[in-house]
Amino acid sequence: MVVAKNVFKFFGKKKVVEDVSITIPKGKITSLIGPNGAGKSTLLSMVSRLLTSDGGEITIDELDVAKCRGNDLAKKVSILKQANNVTLKLTVRELVSFGRFPYSQGKLTKEDHTYVDEAIRYMELEELENSYLNELSGGQKQRAYLAMVIAQDTEYILLDEPLNNLDMKHAVQMMKVLRKLVDELGKTVAIVIHDINFASCYSDYIIAMKDGKVAKEGTVHDMIRPCVLKEIYDLDMNIEDVNNNKICVYYA
């Protein structure tokens, strides 16, 4: 369980995250939604110690993120940011192998290679495994990065807009992989996501942020309602039931 208690973050004088308390439940997919600039990425970065918080406390399974040893945390939680651009001459397989660094410090064992193979298979990257990263499309790169996170084999996986750059097919594939990670391997996944319909179809729990605060949180059933979404996005939406999924229609 990830627990944030009264967390703050300032950039200069600007309050970007203000007195946020959330709980990310274990063994579930939690989606963070909200308009641009709401503070979702900032919150996720603080949970994953990429940013230090300016107040409050964040714990992962009772471990204080600010005090825990970096390498121990790296075996417990992984983070993938919104934008990843590497100019290195690096193959997909080499990138995925980096996921094993917390365990082997760069000297990969047989076991590590098994994890790398599995992660590559999981993301269906076998054919690309020897391609160089800078020669891949945005979506392929995104999948390679996720494979690295899978190889890192952490209980908690935090992803900032993992559907960035993905076409429909691969977006669906990505969400299905996340679902599998949770259902089959018992991982806990938290994602920042803008596509409200993906959030509706695949998540167990939704946290909505606005202006640096938690606007509302709850199950899909509680959250995907016209009045709630109107409050968050200031946009009128129709919500239809399609095959037992709630689909928001707001395009026109």
Next chain:
Amino acid sequence: MKLRWKLLLLAAVSLLLVAVYMLTNAGGNWDYILPRRGMKIVAMIVTGGTIAVSTVIFQTITNNRILTPSILGLDSLYMLLQTAAIFIVGSGSAMMMNRNLNFLVTVLAMVLFSGLLYKLLFKKEGSNIYFLLLLGLIFGTFFSSISTFLQVLIDPNEFQMVQDRMFASFNNIHTDIVWAGLAVIGLGVIVMRPYLKYLDVLSLGKDQAINLGVDYDRVVKRLFLIIAVFISVATALVGPITFLGLLVANVTYEVMKTYKHSYLFAASVFISIIALVGGQLLVERVFSFTTTLSVIINFVGGVYFLYLLLRERS
């Protein structure tokens, strides 16, 4: 395997150049020539190697391939120290005449300066390395301005001495300081060893490094200190020569095409030997000392730098 072969080839070329430098044009005076040239070669390997390795480390930390550690202001501090010494105590003083003393004082001052800079910066945790670079740049410019100011004031005869120090030179290296430099660098290598494994991960960027469990602030701070020690020793040995690093590091990436620092380091040392010994051969045998090595290095480096900039843009 392919990487090994490349390394072997580089090693062979380095060895060949060293052999040519040592063994040709001796004029029969072996007892005199060999030790003298040997010393120069050792000095070139020491300075070239440290500059190359510290540039590679620096570029990995900053994730930028056109920055050199000279941005930290150490070159300018070196010039200021030399100019100030001549201005205050004169060229005939122990500080200027005794190379050992000069070496010791310069290295100490440069390391101390870097230490202070980092203390100032890393006191607040999680500080931005670009702020460090900015600060280094500002100090560097400040030091250069004072040096220029002092140079205008000093006696023209004394200025000659300043000018000697302005360009890197391997022509009058003293044995004692080479050994002292080697000792300091040996110590640096021992301190550096446990941090080497982090470099590959650091090249993925700060966020990925933290994600993969690197204690980023601590590791980067150590690496910066090692860079400072290396650059200080190399600069105190032969003069300002950090531009060499830009050239060597980028040629290394181009040749090796890998992110693995164990290979990058080895290759960069060989390439710096090729550049320096090759350059020195040109200076001594082709131009017969009418130009200096640093002029050649700066010229080639400058052209290459322009090429890099133009390529980055397209």
